[in-house]
Amino acid sequence: MKIFKNVLLIGFMFLSTLTAFSQSKVTGTVIDGDLNQPLAGANVVVKGTSTGTVTDFDGKFEISTTEKSGQIVVSYLGFVTKTISFTVTGNSVNLGNIVVAPDASQLQEIVVVGKGIIDLAADRKTPIAVSTIKAIEIQQKSGNWDLPELLKSTPSIQNVKGGGFGDGQMFLRGFDQTNTAFLLNGQPINGMEDGRMYWSNWSGVLDIANAIQVQRGLGSSKLAISSVGGTINVVTKTLDKNQGGFVQQMLANDNYTKTTAYYSTGLMKNGFAFSGMLGHWQGNGYIDGTHGQGQTYFLSFGYKAGEKDVLNFLVTGAPQWHGANNHMSLSTLLEKGRDYSDNYGTLNGEYYAGGRNFYHKPVLNLNWDHTFNQNVSLSTVLYGSFGRGGFEFLSGVGRNADGLYDFDTAVSSGVGYSKASVNAHNWFGLVSNLDYKLNDNFSFNVGFDGRMYNGQHYRNIVNFFGASSVNVTNNDQVGSYTITESYGYNPWDALFGSTPRNQRLDRDYEEQINYIGTFGQLEYAKDNFTAYFQGAVSTQSHQREGFFFAEEVGKSKKVNNLGYNLKAGGSYKVGDNHNVFANVGFYSRQPYHDDLFTNAAASNELNPYYDQNQEITGLEAGYQFKSQYISANLNLYHTIWDNRVLFDANDIDGDGVSDVFTQSSPAKQVHQGVELELFINPTNKLKMQGFVSVGDWKYVGNVTSSDYDDAGNLLSTGDTKYIDGVEIGNVAQFTAGFSANYEVLTRFNIDANWNHYNRMFGNTDLASSEWNDSANRGAIKLPSYNTVDAGVSYKWLLGKEKQNNLQFRVNINNLFDELYIENSRDNKHVDAGDDVWNGVDTSNRVKLGYGRTWNFSIRYNF
Incomplete structure (x- = not known):
């Protein structure tokens, strides 16, 4: 044997x-x-x-x-x-x-519908400063974060988390989100009134994203209005060729949980295809009192009509509510912890926010692609959005011995309520672009961009605590009345509900914004040389109508502003590995709606500079090197932003609601810098990436300002604010990063990235009186900091032909739990006898960055 x-x-x-x-x-x-x-x-x-x-x-x-x-x-x-x-x-x-x-004839999902509109750098042969993040990295690293966190390892980008769910901010080359153009499948999504982005409205976008492209500076945007900092293009799922989908469960710190499911029929024999996603999330929030919850949904219907036409209808939304976090003194946070907040309390033993955002913004678009022949194609998107919601804050509610809001005492004493500043809008638009290949060397596209926007702003009662009604005596149009109805903070109710005029208080006005623009691009390419020219012209009309206070009743003067932009550039390829390029652009950009009025919340009075456009001049040059194991991008830029309106709001009493509003104009900023990006792939199992961004961003010249209170009353005017040479605040002017991904075993990867932030300065809040003094000490310098994030992922192939898989992912952010100041609302310099932490006076109101956080997800793809 x-x-x-x-x-x-x-x-x-x-x-x-x-x-x-x-x-x-x-x-x-x-x-x-x-x-x-x-x-x-x-x-x-x-x-x-x-x-x-x-x-x-x-x-x-x-x-x-x-x-x-x-x-x-x-x-x-x-x-x-x-x-x-x-x-x-x-x-x-x-x-x-x-x-x-991608195969447009078979309705593939990536950059198929609306390809002529979706702004990708590949649409133009002349290079620009660009970085692209593909689907696999989005799935792995996004975790329970918003889009800005995913982009923080991109040159000249900094993410500021903000505190509550979806309250993050992103800075690009020193410009905030209002001056960066965000596009969703070719549709502009910045706020029409002020250009702002609220990431809580887009919490599901990363679940359906196939690619995100960051175009810094001039970019290759085909829209008639160009941004100052750059363009962020989010390309989402539209249609899949094959049947399939995924189910994902995510858990994270502070009781966060998120469940998501997606399914697609694939392209059926009758030419139709359908895909849909549903998700639900909730959590306590890293900062005390920033609880939140919401849903995400996405539906897409497509049809291939013959060989030349593809149509797709899409609707997506992310109804949610979440508690907000205020800036607090550095001394308080050092004593009580970086996650401390006093902006909440308990009502009948249950958590209740002292400030809360709630909103529901469904977005719908209909795309149509038509191919005339191999040289001519047309892409068109018709879109609309219907936003409803607001920001809840308190009135008449005191605090208990622990410094938190005392709702139970308010109830027992018969006082106190919460009210919301409501924003309800209807937005419709059409973008269309015709691509025409003239011959082997010349290509041309021309397009149209039109938008209509109506915004309604008022306040209503969210919740009565002790009070049972609120008397209104100063409404000159409706007369005196008593408010007895409360409307809560459910975002679904906000979408389908309405508040009659006799139940509104404090303010009630509407805004009408209309926009029409056209744009075109001509590009020449032959051998190693390429060149392009872009031009656009647009007109905007603005009007405001008030219904409440005497000073805002009736319609304002209608403002019509004409704007344009011109861009040109060229590149030359040297051998197989080297490429150099240069671009130049000039924009005459109309001011935002909120910049036109002396106080957009309480007056029809126009700003003296309402008919003057902002003037932006951009110069950039670059060098690209590509080889088998290493690639590098070097970019230089110089941007002048002139004749702009500065708008500052200051929360004097620290209750989270602004009290003083300051408008200053004209203002000038100069942003210049150098960016270096490296990609190193020494083996097929190791991928490394690094970058360094050095910026010099300052105000040039002083400005004249006027101050208003919340009711629109003029507090002061003609004040000179001495900001010449002051550094742009609350964003790091020097950033660097390094990341690596290593496949330890087949389909088992570990990755880590390090980010460094330096040359950060305090907020230049012109609502503060310190800038009235020509001998002011400038912006305070905030301490530099480093963060390290790490992740582990594994993909288990399943099915007879390995067509299915199970993915596991763990992310740990701020691995070493570094304590750092993310931004400062104040600008108080250190004097003798002051309490100081890392060179900063601890009486400054700041927000600290998150400590160590984690998330874990399991995803089944079928």
Whole structure:
């Protein structure tokens, strides 16, 4: 028996050795044909077998097979499945680059519907300063964060979390979000009134994102109005070729949980396709009192009508509510913890926010792509959004001995209520673009951008605590009346409900904004040289109508402003590895609606500079190097932003609601800097990336300002604010980062990234009187800081042909729990005897960055 076992063992070893020597290796690299970049996460299977793998972050794959010849099948959701034949000579064969491309004729999901409108740098051959994040990285690193957090390892971008869910802010080359253009599948989504972005309204966008592209500076935007800092393009799912979907569960710190499910029918034989996503999230928030919850939804209906027409209807939204966080003195936060807040209390033993955002903003768009012939195509999107919600804050509610809001005492004493500043809007738009290839060297596109916006602003009662009614005696149009109705903070109720005029208080006005623009681009490309010219012209009309206070009753003067922009550039390719480019642009940009009035909340009086456009001049140059193992991008920029209106709001009493509003004009800023970005891929298992951004961002010249209170009363005017040479505040002017991803085992990856922030300054709040003094000491310098994030992921292939998979992901942010100041609302310098932390007077009201946080997700793709 023993001899028999030994014979079997020897035989088994012989067969194993024979099999090992007969194994052949098939290798190659899968390339995304849309963006000409490696495609990570693509499935590669030997046809007719269960042998397969997925591409790594460099798009590379390696398969061991006993077959000496055969075929491999490359597939990835949103791309054409590609079959490649192979024949092994010796023990291995390298198939080189395998390019897979989106197929518009089969309704693929990535950049298919509206391709002529969606702004991707690939649409223009002349280079720009650009960074692209693809779907696999979005899925892994987004976690329970908003879009700005995902972009923080991009040159010249800084993310500020803000405190509550969705309250983060992003800065690009020193410009805030109001001066960065955000697009969703070609649709502009910045606020029409002030350009702001509220990420709580877009909490589900990363669940359906296929790619995010950051175009810094001049960019290649086809819209008639250009941004100052750059353009962020979010490309979402539209239609899938194949049937499938995913289910995902996420858990995170502070009792956060999120469940998401997505399904697509794929393209059916009748030409129709449907996809949908539903999600729910809730959590306590990292900062005390910032509880929140919400839902996300996405529905897409598509139809392929013949070979020349593709249509798609999409609706998405993210109804939510969340508690808000105020700036607090640094001394208080150092004593009580970085997660401390006093902006909440308890009502009947349950948490209740002292300030709360609630909103529901469904977005709908209808895309139509028509191909006339191989040289001419037309893309059009018709869109609309219907935002309803507001910000809740308190009136007549005191605090208890612990410094928190005492709702129970307010109830027992018969006083106190909460009210909301409501924003309700209807927004409709149309964007259309015609692409025309004139010949082998010239291409041309021309387009139209039109928008109509109506915004309604008023206040209503959210909740009565002790009070049962509120008397209104100063409404000159309606007369005196008593408010007895409360409307709560449910975002679904806000969307479908309405508040009659006799239940509104404090303010009641509407805004009408109309916009029409046209744009065009001509590009020349021959051999190693490319050049382009872009131009756009637009007109905006603005009018405000008040219904409440005497000074705001009736319609304002109608304002019509004409604007335009011109951009040109060229590039030259030197050999196979080097490319240089330069771009120049000038924008005459109309001011935002809120900049036109002396106090947009309480007056029809126009700002003296209402008919003067902002003037933006941009210059940039760059060098690009690409090779097999290392690539580099070097960009230089110089941006002048002149003749702009500065608007500052100051919360004097610290209750989270602004008390003093300051308008200053004209103002000038100069932003200049250098950006270096490196990509290093020494092996097919290791990917590294690093960047350094050095900026110099300052105000140039002084300004004249006027101050108003919340009711629109003029407090002072003609004041000179001495800000010449003052550094732009609350954003790091020097940033650097390094990230690495290593495949330890097949489909098992670890990654980490380090970010450094330096040359940060305090807020230049012109509502503060310190800037009235020509001898002011400038902006305070905030301490530099570092953060390290880490993650681990694993993909388990399932199914007979490995077509399904189970993904596991863990993210840890601020791994070393660094304590740092994220931004400062105040600008108090250190004097003798002051309490100081890292060079900062601790009486300054600040927000500290989050400590160590984590999230874990499990996702089944089928």
